[in-house]
Amino acid sequence: MTLRSVGTRSARGKAARFSPRAARTELRRTEIFHSLGLVLQERGIAGITMDEIAQRLGMTKGSLYYYFKDKDDLLYQCHMRAMEVSLRALREAAGLRLPPDERLRRVLVAHIRGITDEVYGAVVLTDIESLSRPRRRRYVAKRDLFERAVRDMIAEGIREKVFREVDVKLAGFAMLGAINWISKWYSPDGPWTSAQIAEGFADFLLAALRP
Amino acid sequence: MTLRSVGTRSARGKAARFSPRAARTELRRTEIFHSLGLVLQERGIAGITMDEIAQRLGMTKGSLYYYFKDKDDLLYQCHMRAMEVSLRALREAAGLRLPPDERLRRVLVAHIRGITDEVYGAVVLTDIESLSRPRRRRYVAKRDLFERAVRDMIAEGIREKVFREVDVKLAGFAMLGAINWISKWYSPDGPWTSAQIAEGFADFLLAALRP
DNA sequence: CCTACCGATCGGTAGG
């Protein structure tokens, strides 16, 4: 699984063929992810029922099964979509040939904004243990790809002396954990815009790596 | 609600009177919290059923209702217990008259070890939205007490020039978020001991505050 | 602390 091959196809694994019908379905799927994110924020994990998600869209739960095979599939697709946003940021930053600290900063900012701006980024708070084994395997593979890329940037920064010597894996856990937790407390009505949080967090976390 | 008045009474609000009977009940409650933590780690949030928690202790779920009023009560008491561990660390560090950075370091280390050593620290991963309103209120009050104390230490460090100027609230969110997320990936069989994680995280997070 | 049971919730489906 190379970096370039990830996320270039639609969540369903079909090549994107731009038929109006497929586009409408894809749009509806995104709206369902959005609804899932809102339910998660307001009602908590236990509130994620097919009924709740559907009602916010003026649908009944039965209709959701037109877009997703089952609840497990819906959660899985949402996880994948959120991760694809971050992987896209990774690929874009990789193409820019920036020093590792600046590249890491851009990836973190994009990753954070992906979590806050698309509400469904909060899906990271749900447990992956309830996903079916093959789905969990595929999701974890994608997540590991992102985590490893972050660690690689930290390691590169250490080699180039722009970062101090830290345990790369532990630092990665700390940085990504702080970011994942944002979905727990973030509200668009809060004291900061999502851009301020993204910049503030990236600055704070990068500071922990400075020599 | 002052700092000193918190956590000096048992979780049930009764004065601790050291009868053997009460002590046995209290011990059993702790075992139930422990079982809850294990279920959470292995099966995820959706796996937290009264049945699962009981079975690990060789009980049937009906017996749990001898120790807790209902499932909501069990989760609430577990939340409170975990927070009391951290508040105790706070009070101990407060008594030592250390510089703010060293005091903060000790609190973070104790807070992290509370989460990793007592498995039920993972209860922070469950949502408080499903708690009854009065319980959520009481828990949030206790949690805010801890969060505010952390922010106060950061602010004090800034005033004393041992920390650089940061947004105190945002820094607090980042530090505590990184720590809360530990329960998601920590395993006693992993590459680090809980002591190493605690020291490593405290060092990393404190570094982000250095001028 | 257990057995036996209920009632409600919720995922999922049939048929349209």
Place this chain on the structure above:
DNA sequence: CCTACCGATCGGTAGG
């Protein structure tokens, strides 16, 4: 995309 429904799970209780 909806209505009407089922089947299973799970919290909780009665009675011991």
